[in-house]
Amino acid sequence: MATGPDVRRQVPRTDAVLDSPDLAAALVDLxxxxxxxxxxxxxxxxxxxxxxxxxxxxxxxxxxDLPPTASSLRPVLNATGVLLHTNLGRAPLSRAAVQAVVDAAGTTDVELDLATGRRARRGRGASAALAAAVPDAEAVHVVNNGAAALVLAATALAGGGLDRDVVMSRGEMVEVGDGFRLHELIASTGARLREVGTTNRTTAADVAGAFAAARREGRRVGLVMKVHPSNFRVEGFTAAPTTADLARVCAAEAEVAGEAVPLLVDTGSGLLAPRRDLPDEPDAASALRAGADLVTASGDKLLGGPQAGLVLGRADLVERLRRHPLARALRVDKLTLAALEATLAGPTTPVVAALEADLGQLRERARRHAQVVRSADPSADVDVVDSEAVVGGGGAPGVVLPSVALSLPAAYAEPLRTPRPAAAHPAADAVVAVVGRVEAGRCLLDLRSVAPEDDDALATAVLDAARSLTARGA
Known part of the structure; x- marks a missing residue:
C-alpha cells in the first residue's frame, strides 16, 4: 500500500529557521x-x-507569531472612566517619569556620590523631592507599597517582639484587593490589635478607654492607627474621631504613662496636599498639621507616580522605621526611585490632568472620534453621551466626575480588548488594546480617562475593531 512522504522529513530544521536573516532583529530584541x-x-x-x-x-x-516585546504585559488604553484602575496598573506615569525609568534602567549613581566616589544615601533624590512636596514632614521614607508602609510601622513600633497593642477603630477594618484584610496584616507583624468603637461610630473616648484597658492588663499601646476607608463610605448615624482628636488623646496618655504613643494616619490615596475638587479626601500635609506623628500613603494613586509606599512625619520615628531590619526587605528599586522623583519634581501627571479635564474639551474630542467612525462607515451606530467617571484605586469613594463617552454597540468591547495580530493589518503598530465599560447594551469609551495624546491610537483601535466586526459579519 503506497503512502505519501513522511511529513516529519519536510519540517525545516530549527537551526535553519533561526539562521534566517529575517529573524536576526527578533533574536536581538526578544x-x-x-x-x-x-x-x-x-x-x-x-x-x-x-x-x-x-x-x-x-x-x-x-x-x-512573535510578541511585540519580551514582556507579556500589553499596552492598554484605559477608557473605563476609572482614573486609577487597579486592574490596569493604577496611575499612568508622566512622560518625564517614563524617561526617568528609561534613564535609570542601566547603571546609575543610585548609591554613589559621583563627586567623592563614596557610597551615598539610596534614593536621596526621591526623598528630597518628597520632603519638598510636604514641608510639614520632618523626615520621609519610601518603601515598595502602601501596605508595606503600614507593616513596617506596626512592626517597628508595636510588633516584632515588642508585643504591644495597635489601637484602631472597627469602622476602619478595611479589606483591600484580592482579599487582603487590614487586621490580618497587622496581626502578621506580631502586634496585638485592640479594636475600639463600632462599625458606624467610634469616638475619641473609645480610644482613651483602650489606653486605660491596656494599662489595667499590664500592657502598652505602641501605635494608634487611623486608616482612611477605601472603596466605600459609611453614611447615616456615624461618628469618627478626627486626627486632631486622636492627637489630643495620645498626648494625654503620654502625660499619664510617661511615654509618647505615636499616631499614624494612613491617607491611602497619596494626596499630599488638599484639593478643592476632592474636599473630603484626606491629605498628608493636613494630617501632619493636625497632629499625626506619621502619615503613610500610596505613590501610584492620586500622586500619579509608581507603586510605592510613602512614610512622612517625625524624624525620630521615620529613622526608627528606616533602620528596622524589615526596611531592607521592603526597599524600592532604582526604577521606582527614578519615577517617583520625576513625578514629584516634574510636570503635571496624567492623573491630575484627567481630574482637571475640561468637560467641553472632552465632548469635542468624543465628537471627533464619532466623526472618524462615521466617515469610515456612514451607517455606524455611534453616539456621544454624557458619562460619569470616578477616581478609583480607593480614592475619593462616592465622588462622581462628570464626563463624556463615545457610545458604541456592546459587540465592540471584545475586539477592542483583543486587537488583531500585527500581521493582520498595515496600521497594527498603532493599535493597542482598549478597555471600556459596557452599560445598558452599549460599549462606552470614557474620554476623561484617556489622555488627549492617545486619541490617535484610540481612533485607530476603534476603526480596527469595526473592521474586525465587519469581517465576522457582526
Missing part, C-alpha cells in the same frame, strides 16, 4: 528563547498540515 518557542509552534503547524513546509513560509509564520 532573545533566543522566545524566538525558538515561536519556531517550535510553526514547526508543529507544518506537522499538522496547517502550514507549508517551505522555509520562507515557516519564517513568515514565526514573525507573525
Amino acid at each position: 532573545g533566543r528563547p522566545l524566538v525558538r518557542a515561536a519556531v517550535g509552534r510553526a514547526q508543529q503547524r507544518v506537522r499538522e498540515g496547517a502550514l507549508d513546509p517551505d522555509l520562507g513560509a515557516v519564517v513568515a509564520s514565526v514573525l507573525a
Whole structure:
C-alpha cells in the first residue's frame, strides 16, 4: 500500500529557521528563547498540515507569531472612566517619569556620590523631592507599597517582639484587593490589635478607654492607627474621631504613662496636599498639621507616580522605621526611585490632568472620534453621551466626575480588548488594546480617562475593531 512522504522529513530544521536573516532583529530584541518557542509552534503547524513546509513560509509564520516585546504585559488604553484602575496598573506615569525609568534602567549613581566616589544615601533624590512636596514632614521614607508602609510601622513600633497593642477603630477594618484584610496584616507583624468603637461610630473616648484597658492588663499601646476607608463610605448615624482628636488623646496618655504613643494616619490615596475638587479626601500635609506623628500613603494613586509606599512625619520615628531590619526587605528599586522623583519634581501627571479635564474639551474630542467612525462607515451606530467617571484605586469613594463617552454597540468591547495580530493589518503598530465599560447594551469609551495624546491610537483601535466586526459579519 503506497503512502505519501513522511511529513516529519519536510519540517525545516530549527537551526535553519533561526539562521534566517529575517529573524536576526527578533533574536536581538526578544532573545533566543522566545524566538525558538515561536519556531517550535510553526514547526508543529507544518506537522499538522496547517502550514507549508517551505522555509520562507515557516519564517513568515514565526514573525507573525512573535510578541511585540519580551514582556507579556500589553499596552492598554484605559477608557473605563476609572482614573486609577487597579486592574490596569493604577496611575499612568508622566512622560518625564517614563524617561526617568528609561534613564535609570542601566547603571546609575543610585548609591554613589559621583563627586567623592563614596557610597551615598539610596534614593536621596526621591526623598528630597518628597520632603519638598510636604514641608510639614520632618523626615520621609519610601518603601515598595502602601501596605508595606503600614507593616513596617506596626512592626517597628508595636510588633516584632515588642508585643504591644495597635489601637484602631472597627469602622476602619478595611479589606483591600484580592482579599487582603487590614487586621490580618497587622496581626502578621506580631502586634496585638485592640479594636475600639463600632462599625458606624467610634469616638475619641473609645480610644482613651483602650489606653486605660491596656494599662489595667499590664500592657502598652505602641501605635494608634487611623486608616482612611477605601472603596466605600459609611453614611447615616456615624461618628469618627478626627486626627486632631486622636492627637489630643495620645498626648494625654503620654502625660499619664510617661511615654509618647505615636499616631499614624494612613491617607491611602497619596494626596499630599488638599484639593478643592476632592474636599473630603484626606491629605498628608493636613494630617501632619493636625497632629499625626506619621502619615503613610500610596505613590501610584492620586500622586500619579509608581507603586510605592510613602512614610512622612517625625524624624525620630521615620529613622526608627528606616533602620528596622524589615526596611531592607521592603526597599524600592532604582526604577521606582527614578519615577517617583520625576513625578514629584516634574510636570503635571496624567492623573491630575484627567481630574482637571475640561468637560467641553472632552465632548469635542468624543465628537471627533464619532466623526472618524462615521466617515469610515456612514451607517455606524455611534453616539456621544454624557458619562460619569470616578477616581478609583480607593480614592475619593462616592465622588462622581462628570464626563463624556463615545457610545458604541456592546459587540465592540471584545475586539477592542483583543486587537488583531500585527500581521493582520498595515496600521497594527498603532493599535493597542482598549478597555471600556459596557452599560445598558452599549460599549462606552470614557474620554476623561484617556489622555488627549492617545486619541490617535484610540481612533485607530476603534476603526480596527469595526473592521474586525465587519469581517465576522457582526
